[in-house]
Amino acid sequence: MAEIFTRKFSEVSGGRFDPQFYMQIFENNLSKIKQKKHEKIGNLVELSTQGYVFEKDKKQNIFQYIEISNIDIENGHIRDVSLIAEKDAPSRARLLVKQDDILVSATRPNRGAIAIVPKNLDGAVASTGFIVIRKVRDKILKQYLAIILKTNISLLQFQQRSTGGNYPAITQDDFKKCLIPLPPLSTQQHIIDLMDKAYKAKKEKENKAKELLDSIDSYLLEELGIILSLRANNTLDSRIYTQKISALSGSRFDANYHQKYYRDLEKSLHCSPYPLVNLASLINNFKKGIEVGSSEYSQNKEIPFIRVSDITNNGIDFDNVQKFISASLFENLKAYKPKQNELLYSKDGTVGICLEADVSRDYIISGGILRLELKAEVDKDFLCFLLGSYMINVFANRVSIGAVIKHLNIGEFLNLKIPLPPLAIQTQIANRLKSSKFQALSLEKEAKEILNKAKI
Structure with a gap:
């Protein structure tokens, strides 16, 4: 108003x-x-x-x-x-x-x-x-x-x-x-000392939070029985390799796509005791967002227009959204509002960010974000953690194209093989990971509060 x-x-x-x-x-x-x-x-x-x-x-x-x-x-x-x-x-x-x-x-x-x-x-x-x-x-x-x-x-x-x-x-x-x-100068120095102390306390909380978030990937892979191979050092010898012409037939010809590291990762997947399924088999439907054009941006901050820069694996950063659309335009674009039982996945620019759709408020997503509607046989939280993991991120970037700005090849992405435990085990893994993530995010929140209190 x-x-x-x-x-x-x-x-x-x-x-x-x-x-x-x-x-x-x-x-x-x-x-x-x-x-x-x-x-x-x-x-x-x-x-x-x-x-x-x-x-x-x-x-x-x-x-x-x-x-x-x-x-x-x-x-x-x-x-x-x-x-x-x-x-x-x-x-x-x-x-x-x-x-x-x-x-x-x-x-x-x-x-x-x-x-x-x-x-x-x-x-x-x-x-x-x-x-x-x-x-x-x-x-x-x-x-x-x-x-x-x-x-x-x-x-x-x-x-x-x-x-x-x-x-x-x-x-x-x-x-x-x-x-x-x-x-007075003495008071100024006291304020400096207080802020230094606050920054140190904030850093300690952030380090603990990072340890918890880093442990999510390790625990997930361990539960799936996957041991990742190490990426070779970036030496000249490690970057020179050969590939049979038969392997290139009908495939991509860019050298990066055929690195030995990717083949080793694929072998690691087969070590899992759980069956490998195509990602597409777990998805009822997928939809892209929309680009409204800069002329449609509203200065009144009515309805958030969510771009890839506004999302992380931890959710949508509504507090720092930069672009908005009018309420009247939103009424015409409601089809692009994410719904219950959907995951959001970034496909342009920073490929591989995965998060649960927030249905608590009105917003629409840009064309750089996919909406994945899931089938009942997969736990939404489990798949969200898996798609946001380092391993799947590597595969997603492998099937992306573009030198400066990457664009996910959606067809190849949906054909990726992923391990799928029984639903009960999926839920068990997801609950453990949600607990770790909640602790980490709580620590990050405490870290920010420490700094904000010091500023006050």
């Missing part, structure tokens, strides 16, 4: 005239900050626009490139940085960053993509989508600043001052106008 409110002309005269800027949530946030000692960011920091110098005669020079997507918004770490040659550098790769710089995403800044540059990225190049804080005044600690910028009191101001449609952004000038609480 739209928010209707009034403001005095004196409050907007000489300032912004877009209604969003004056929403009550933003007014309340600023009022809360002003109750305590505070300061404008611009009075506390020195921003850097230092650029990377491209050498025309050395286009083969390689540098580390930091994009906004490399920032882990949970913990502020910079991950999976690309190595790029100067000649291949995108136009946004321009900002030279140094150790201890604070990077703040200027695009969709309310997401909180904020990080301190570590020693190993000193001299890296960052996207121009960042605001770079190089120096801070004596009355503020840099780590405290990085922490406070990731809290709601800062993120709400970033949202308030951002402009633009699908990708709102904040300018450096507006960023410098944002207010932050400025307690």
